[in-house]
Amino acid sequence: MAVNLKGRDLISLQDYSEEEIWQILKTAEYLKMLQKSGGKWRPLEGKTLGMLFTKPSTRTRVSFEVAIYQLGGYGLFLTGNELQLRRGEAIADTARVLSRYLDGLMIRTYDHDEVIDLAHYADIPIINGLTDLVHPTQVLADFFTLYEKKGHLRGLKLAYIGDGNNVTHSLMFGAAKVGIDLSVATPEGYEPNEEVVKVARRDAEESGASIELFHDPWEAVRGADAVYTDVWASMGQEEEHAERVKVFQPYQVNEELMAAAKGNALFLHCLPAHRGEEVTDEVIDGDQSVVFDEAENRLHVHKAILALLL
Ligand code: CP
Ligand code: NVA
Numbered sequence: 001m002a003v004n005l006k007g008r009d010l011i012s013l014q015d016y017s018e019e020e021i022w023q024i025l026k027t028a029e030y031l032k033m034l035q036k037s038g039g040k041w042r043p044l045e046g047k048t049l050g051m052l053f054t055k056p057s058t059r060t061r062v063s064f065e066v067a068i069y070q071l072g073g074y075g076l077f078l079t080g081n082e083l084q085l086r087r088g089e090a091i092a093d094t095a096r097v098l099s100r101y102l103d104g105l106m107i108r109t110y111d112h113d114e115v116i117d118l119a120h121y122a123d124i125p126i127i128n129g130l131t132d133l134v135h136p137t138q139v140l141a142d143f144f145t146l147y148e149k150k151g152h153l154r155g156l157k158l159a160y161i162g163d164g165n166n167v168t169h170s171l172m173f174g175a176a177k178v179g180i181d182l183s184v185a186t187p188e189g190y191e192p193n194e195e196v197v198k199v200a201r202r203d204a205e206e207s208g209a210s211i212e213l214f215h216d217p218w219e220a221v222r223g224a225d226a227v228y229t230d231v232w233a234s235m236g237q238e239e240e241h242a243e244r245v246k247v248f249q250p251y252q253v254n255e256e257l258m259a260a261a262k263g264n265a266l267f268l269h270c271l272p273a274h275r276g277e278e279v280t281d282e283v284i285d286g287d288q289s290v291v292f293d294e295a296e297n298r299l300h301v302h303k304a305i306l307a308l309l310l
Pocket of ligand 1: 052056057058059061107130270271272
């Protein structure tokens with residue numbers, strides 16, 4: 001039975017059930033197949049998606065704009081700098097006003113609470129395109145990529161190596177829901193948010209998944225079906241970059257570390273990558289890497305999200 005997601009926000013995967021996540025992944029599968037066979041579907045004709053960014057973006061911005069266009073709608077790119085928000089207009093008023101013009105709003109910003117506030121005051125679906133806390137649309141595309149390559153999700157072992165950041169948090173929330181066993185290895189002091197760990201582990205109990213934390217990357221990748229990493233300094237942490245490069249060196253995903261996972265393990269990265277830091281050229285350009293399929297799948301997954309929510 002299909003679940004109805006019309007009108008829903010997508011703020012965090014914590015708010016979505018396994019069935020709802022699968023509804024998005026299955027819709028993405030259909031939309032990708034349709035596009036590859038030259039078919040068109042324009043269910044969002046006449047609808048407008050606002051896309052508000054206060055942080056840079058290549059993939060999220062372009063894939064959402066192309067997604068709404070391919071579904072027959074219009075994407076309106078907005079930057080925090082140009083809106084009256086920058087001059088102090090309240091987020092609540094902004095949300096109420098934008099709700100009168102738009103059919104949905106995707107936002108990428110720093111403070112997660114800002115997105116929660118926006119969703120509280122807006123009457124239209126709010127889609128989180130990344131905050132300091134989570135990156136849910138990314139992880140839906142990651143899961144779609146894993147499903148495409150491995151044929152299933154439940155019981156897969158995914159190892160995440162590096163910083164306990166927004167991507168890690170969404171991987172934890174999502175893996176717990178869909179039954180992926182997730183091993184996270186971070187340096188001491190860079191572990192994922194404790195509250196996120198607690199909630200994800202509670203959900204994992206229901207799905208039968210395991211969420212394990214390590215400081216040793218070798219332990220985390222043992223038996224992994226896929227190895228995932230992300231930048232060592234996220235947007236907003238630029239001034240910590242030099243210090244982090246020293247601390248994170250043992251967490252680089254290189255050929256030696258990949259060899260400690262399963263022989264057919266995939267390599268994933270949300271991108272942008274800092275080649276030579278969290279990943280070597282050999283790994284990201286190697287046979288096991290699926291990072292460009294993963295980036296492409298943002299488009300198919302975003303089309304699914306828009307078609308289902310708007
Ligand atoms: N992975 C990702 O969100 O990329 P952008 O920052 O380019 O949108
Ligand atoms: N953790 C990274 C993800 C970029 C897509 C950041 O927040 O900069």
